[in-house]
Amino acid sequence: MDPIEEIKQTFFQECEELLAELETGLLTLRAGDGDEETVNAVFRAVHSVKGGAGAFALDNLVSFSHVFETVMEEMRSECQSQSRETFDVLLRAADLLVDLVREARGGAVVATERTTLMTTELNNCLAQNAASPASECQSEDQFEPLMEADALGFVPQQIIFDDLDGDIEPTSSGQSAQIWSIVFAPHNDLYATANDAVVLLRELSRLGEIDTVLAMDSLPALDAIEPEHAYFSWTIQLTSDCSEDDIREVFDFVEDECDLEIRRLSNDIQAAPDTDTITPAPNDIDRFDAARSELLGTDPASDALISDTRTATTEAEPDETVETPAITETPQAQQAASPQQSTIRVDLDRVDILINLVGELVINQSMLAQHAGVSGFSKEQGVGTGLDELERLTREIQDSVMAIRAQPVKSVFQRMPRLVREISAQTGKIVRLETEGETTEVDKTVIEKLTDPLTHMIRNAIDHGLETPEQRTAAGKPAEGVVRMSANHRSGRIIIQISDDGAGINRDRVLEIARHKGLISHSEILSHDEIDNLIFKPGFSTAEEVSSISGRGVGMDVVKRSIESLGGRISISSTPGTGSVFTMSLPLTLAVLDGMVITVGDQALIVPLNNVIETLSPRAHKIKYLGPHERVMALRDQHVPLVDLGHLMGLRDHLMEPSGGVCILVENDAGAQIALLVDDILGQRQVVIKSLEQNYRKVDLIAAATILGDGRVALIVDIDAVICSRQSSSDHTIRPLEQTSLAS
């Protein structure tokens, strides 16, 4: 990548962090919780965005951030006492800034009117503060020093370079410090006599401060490398008060096995302009100039290049030095040195590869355990305990790797304040968003897929849930409505709740619509919960009129489907007059699953354990036939449909006799239950999910695949699909349990 482009990308990443900080800061200030540091952080964010944008000539971004900054500068002294309305304007200005950064990154173009309008709004805030309005800055050159140095009364002060090194450097003693240039090129014999260049360089570093440059131009292509030949040479600049003899002593034992050139340079920097005095090996200059011009797009300068290797070079392997021709100190080196930097950025693909490999490891481990079991090895003491230990370690590795993918839900949550602002502006409702449990961690894939459903639910909560300020006041509630968003872990799943303190679900209206649309029959009597959950039915939309916010009919059913596709469940509970709570329960990861291994015919299948309620031995007298293919099974005081899984999947032509198999009572997320008739149950185990769609194609009734301990592929049954196919094929003559009123 073009080096400037690369720096620009770094800038954009910083912008993301800065703008998130800006938003958080403004929200804190609006809530009246901010201190001076919050104000500073907010200013710094806008200021830094402007500064960077100027450097990359991103004009739109520069001009707006300039206006923004100027307005805030004017308000600075009484920033903490600004009105809520002013902060709302600033927050929307921050939103615009986010969009402008996105535009600069090649995203959607921001309409000029929007910027103009926002500029006016910002200036209006100022007018209220009786300050002079900021003008939109049109071009970059206005940022050239507006006043010359003397105009500001500034006279540049000469810098006098004293013997800085001599004064302070602990490694050298006062005025006698010298700068030495040492060129060290080992012969093949050097290595043959068991000497090591690294050791010599390290020894040299004890004499003083050294700057090392590696020349590797004589290194041939891989296939031409003679392993016993020496290809590298070093140019070392040593700052030390030692004598030439001291330096020669370091190379004492290898003097005949290398080319060594030692010259003294001056120690006075001001008096050392003569670049000829430093002559590193010509190769060095060529090489590093080439590298540098590649990096900076500049012409190679003829002067010597002395890379700073203060941090690591002498200790480093030669290859490392080559990898990082450290022109400046690398950020990594700094980060390693700085104690607060404890994170690294890793390409997601690498993590996915690791996850995949661990998946293979788990499979392999269980295969090994199975083989050892079959051949009787595991009975032998050593093998058995070894295998147990391997299983434990594998499980630990798996958990640790999964934890790498885990991310706090904050990344999704922090998108919502902006959404709330936009919707509250559109609907005229006053809304406060409260969040809790932002640090709760969940798999990255789950997080990515959470954004859309959450957005939709927040929209719904404000658009349909909350009342208008007038309605609220009339009902004796505060005019400001509250939407709460929380996340926490519960029994291996993540629970996300979105609640509002609105009017709750209007059940009469819901029933009326559901009946009108034929979603339920007129005679059906439903519990409160059942009525509430009708809003998840496809095609259900309660908005009196279709609004631009909640859309047309693609309401909660879509949300429900996307949550279910993540292996999650969603439900609602509502109290008239006090509000509604949506509860989502999601798996922590999509990569593994606890499953029950069953057999149907000669196939091994997996039923997700969270769908399984109980297992039963079917008795002939409990089975009732409804036509030739439909059967129900009596289960305590109810009847549930009995489905022969093998027959349904086309693995056998005829229905299996119930007495020949085992029944598994399963339930989908909607609470519909059926009994699955299968040949046998082999056991429970954790399985690694392998996508069928990616590796083969989508197969009806199958969610994914996995590999068993014996190496066989086992398909994972999509219980929801099985129940749905059952409902549609039977044309609702048999409905799941709760809607069936068969006498036992």
Add this chain to the structure above:
Amino acid sequence: MPAANQIKVLVVDDQLSMRKLIAGALMQIGFRRIFEENNGKAGLAHATSSPVHLVISDYNMPDMDGLEFLKQLRAHPLAGKTGFIMLTGRADATLVGRARELGVNNYVVKPFTVTHLKAKLEQVIGKLT
């Protein structure tokens, strides 16, 4: 006429992108011994423990801003005379005045071109080779 490649420069800015840009500009001018820190506190620790000839520091930084950095650096018995060039977002008379009182050698308004930076450096160092 000092040789740019002999001068140790410490670039202090909280933004990685700005540090890279400044370091890139310094490379073009001919500097080779460039160090980086990301705030005033880290800059001060660097400049006092491992001396440099010149500091180029941003003003607006978390933890310790450029002015405080300058003040504390000037107070240091050994590193007190280190050259100091302040980067500012705007030509603000108050800020520049404070910096002058504290003994700044020069200031540069962002954004700047390589030529501009070089000119500002030469004002205080002399013609660079």
